[in-house]
Structure formats: C-alpha cells, structure tokens
Amino acid sequence: MTTPGFRxxxxxxxxxxxxWEAPDPARPTVPLDPLLPVRLVERRGDWGHVLCSNGWSAWVDGRHLVAVPQDPPLSAGPxxxxxxxxxxxxxxxQALARYRAAVEELATGGLDGETFRRRTQGLRIGVVVxxxxxxxxxxAQARWAYGDGTRLSTYAADAPPAADLGHAPTRVVTPEGEP
Structure with a gap:
C-alpha cells in the first residue's frame, strides 16, 4: 500500500x-523488494536515504537506484x-557527425592527436534511448532532457539553478505527518 501523497x-x-539502518555497512537491515517505489530524501556520498512507498525508510547505495522521470508538463497547444x-x-x-568525421580523419592519419583534441574540445553529446x-x-542548456517521443522536459541539470536575488530566501517545510 502506498502512503497517501507519496511521489x-x-x-x-x-x-x-x-x-542499512544507517549509512554504515555494519548496520544491515531487510533488503528492499524489486521495483519498490522510493523517494530519495538525502544523499551522503554514494549513500542515499530513501523513504519507501510502504512508509519504511532505509539507507541504500544511491548509485543503483533507478530514477523515475517526472511527468512532462502537459500542453493543450502545439x-x-x-x-x-x-x-x-x-x-x-550534427555533433555526432562532427565527432565521427574527426575520428575517421584521425584513424586514416589525416589528423594528429593534438589537432583531434582541438577539433573535439568542448563537444558534448549524450543520448540514451x-x-x-x-x-x-x-x-546549450547544460541539462539532460527526458522525452517520450513527442515532447521534452528537463530531467537533470549540470548546475543548480542560478540564485535569484529578487526573492526572499526559500525555507524548507516538512508536510504534516512526515519525519
């Protein structure tokens, strides 16, 4: 059973x-079931503190959690x-074609290693399907975007959002009933 309001x-x-009960390998607890939905609430290096959909909480190796893409914003328009x-x-x-062309030239001796490095410097490509x-x-946006074939939404960014000094500082609020 999922806790009400759990996302x-x-x-x-x-x-x-x-x-584990704590971020300490000497304090193991019951393993988590396959595909159990969890919410990552804290990170300490590779450790992740998760709140499970059944209300339990535990520490896990956060590197092995499978991220759940958030629903992209819905739009009625085009x-x-x-x-x-x-x-x-x-x-x-286009970026992949530029990289491939540089690799081909390097492989056939048309480029030396230093020219290859200069030509590909700053080129960043990432695709998972x-x-x-x-x-x-x-x-251009320094972000990973998630798409379902029809639309994209930001999935993760390289850097935290820029500070907006025009607003009051944000404070963390814990909803009632949560630890």
Missing part, C-alpha cells in the same frame, strides 16, 4: 537491493521549440 523519485532495481525534441535531436546528430523513452543531453 516516488526512484525505484529499486529489478533484482532488489540491500539496505509543441514549442523548448518542448519539441526534433531540434535537439538534429543538433545531437530505451523504447519510447529517451534522454538527450542539451549542451
């Missing part, structure tokens, strides 16, 4: 995973250039 950020891998995956896919294809889901790296 997972991750799931446990298909094979399940070991868990795709915008920010949400349409096609322009980013096109830029990714798994069925209808895809993750694309957008170097």
């Amino acid at each position: 997972p950020t991750h799931v446990v891998p298909q094979q399940g995973m070991p868990a 795709l915008t250039t920010a949400a349409d995956p096609r322009p980013l896919l096109g830029r990714t294809e 798994d069925g209808e889901s895809m993750w694309l790296y957008d170097p």
Whole structure:
C-alpha cells in the first residue's frame, strides 16, 4: 500500500537491493523488494536515504537506484521549440557527425592527436534511448532532457539553478505527518 501523497523519485532495481539502518555497512537491515517505489530524501556520498512507498525508510547505495522521470508538463497547444525534441535531436546528430568525421580523419592519419583534441574540445553529446523513452543531453542548456517521443522536459541539470536575488530566501517545510 502506498502512503497517501507519496511521489516516488526512484525505484529499486529489478533484482532488489540491500539496505542499512544507517549509512554504515555494519548496520544491515531487510533488503528492499524489486521495483519498490522510493523517494530519495538525502544523499551522503554514494549513500542515499530513501523513504519507501510502504512508509519504511532505509539507507541504500544511491548509485543503483533507478530514477523515475517526472511527468512532462502537459500542453493543450502545439509543441514549442523548448518542448519539441526534433531540434535537439538534429543538433545531437550534427555533433555526432562532427565527432565521427574527426575520428575517421584521425584513424586514416589525416589528423594528429593534438589537432583531434582541438577539433573535439568542448563537444558534448549524450543520448540514451530505451523504447519510447529517451534522454538527450542539451549542451546549450547544460541539462539532460527526458522525452517520450513527442515532447521534452528537463530531467537533470549540470548546475543548480542560478540564485535569484529578487526573492526572499526559500525555507524548507516538512508536510504534516512526515519525519
């Protein structure tokens, strides 16, 4: 049974995973079930403190959690250039073609190692496709975007959001009933 209002950020891998009472390998507890929805609430290096959908909490090796993409924002209108995956896919294809051309020239002796490094310096490409889901790296925005084939939404960014000094500082509030 899922706790009311629970929104997972991750799931446990298909094979399940070991868990600990504290971020200490000497304090093991019951392993977590495969594909159990969890919310990552804290990180300490590779350790992740998770709140499970059944109300339990535990420490796990956070590197092995499977991220759950958040639903992209819904739009009743046509795709915008920010949400349409096609322009980013096109830029990714172009960057990959530039890298491949440089590799070909290097392999045939048309480039030396230093020229290859200069030509590819700053080139960043990232693509993961798994069925209808895809993750694309957008170097212009320094972010990973998640797409379902029709629209993109930000999945992860390289840096935290820039400080907006025009607003009061944010304070952390714990909803009632949560630890």
